[in-house]
Amino acid sequence: MLTVNGITTHFDTRRGLVRAVNDVSLEVPSGQIVGLVGESGCGKSATIRSVLGLIRPPGHTVSGEAIFEGADLLRMSKRKLRQVRGNEIGFVAQNPFGALNPILRIRDQFHNVITTHRGRMPHAKTRAITLDTLKAVGIPGPERVVDGYAHELSGGMAQRVVIGMALVLDPRLIVADEPTTALDVTIQRQILDLMRDLVLTSGRSMLLVTHDLGVVAQYCDQVVVMYAGKVVERGRVDEVFVRPAHPYTLGLLNSVPRRGAEVHTLRGRVADLVDYPPGCPFADRCSFVLEQCRSVVPEQRTAFDGGRTVACHRAEEEVSVRVARAG
Incomplete structure (x- = not known):
């Protein structure tokens, strides 16, 4: 579903050129979860943000390609890429409270996502879609969440809302950037179980960024190991972790x-x-x-x-x- 070939991304800083991503190649097959692992500072988040066109100055993607269902994401116009992100590729950010707008109700944030890609739609209809999505991601009593604000949510609930926003348009690929880092162990398990089930039951694929090898062993089909902005090993989880x-x-x-x-x-x-x-x-x-x-x-x-x-x-x-x- 996604083939990344030779992506290189640099950041211009006062100290010099930061080589954050160096000739990275990886694949995400249909219906599979691929784990991207490595220590902090190894370029995991910079890699997926390069793929999704989310690198901002002073960073710039120097070379490479990211082929998603036959089209190169890095060669798309900004308008076309905005149509793909959210609609065909869902992104789950590491910090749910940073991803949610603090001054908009949850229903309005879902309304904006839905209408941006599906055109004008009555608020009542997008609210109904939002309620169905919040139920699907395991939020009990979604009626009390949909009309509230982000600050009224716990960390686990906020992450479920962000996952719901990433899935509301039924994307083929989910990209998750350490989606459980700020959550306690019990909630982490619930969130990861949820995301795995959503992939397995719908034929989606997922690229999961994490530093937790236990998560990769339990939830991923393949693993890509990164070090200093480079891919040093990739293969099936059961083979890489055993040998x-x-x-x-x-x-x-x-x-x-x-x-x-x-x-x-x-x-x-x-x-x-x-x-x-x-x-x-x-x-x-x-x-x-x-x-x-x-x-x-x-x-x-x-x-x-x-x-x-x-x-x-x-x-x-x-x-x-x-x-x-x-x-």
Whole structure:
């Protein structure tokens, strides 16, 4: 449904050029949930905002393409892109209270979304559509929510409203940017269950940005691992998490707390996106580093009989050692 090829996005700052997204490619197949993971500052949110044309100055997308159902989102006019966003692609923001207008009632915000894409419509009709949508996303007593304001909602309720706004026009693709970060664990589970069910029962697809590997393991079909603005590994979740091929993926998996096991942490910090390293950006933190890693950028290559792609000079050479350590 969505194919991203070589997207590169930079930000001009006083400190220098920030290379936030570097030649990123990924795919979101129909009827699947794809997880985009990595530490904070790895370029996950910048990637999806580049795809959706939401990068604002001083940022600019330098190159690449984002093919959605045969059309390149990056080559569309602003008017056409506005028609696609919301209508065919639903976006769920990380902060629901930042996404909702504090001075408009919930019914009016839904009315604006619906009429922008469907043309003029009586308020009574859009209110009825809004009520049906709020029920679909699990809001009890939607009648008391629809006439209220964002500040009257809890975090979980506000996120359900934002999800409802993203789904009200029945888009084919949902893009969710860490939609449960600000919620407690119980509400996170409810929201993620809801979003998974909405995808599975309707034939939609979803690109889910998260830093939680447990969420990816439970809810996603495929995973894309990002580091320093680059995709370092991508493939099926059950294969990547059982048999990681990139040292960074292994490091993330080892850092997940397990009962009765020692907690491992990744040494160092994410590479400087202004003073970008000439070779592999993970070289300074890698336990398997070679001399060429510090000067030669590793190309994406297929691994394990084509089951995934990995950007590492030692993609398969050290895999048995890394898997043993992961176990």
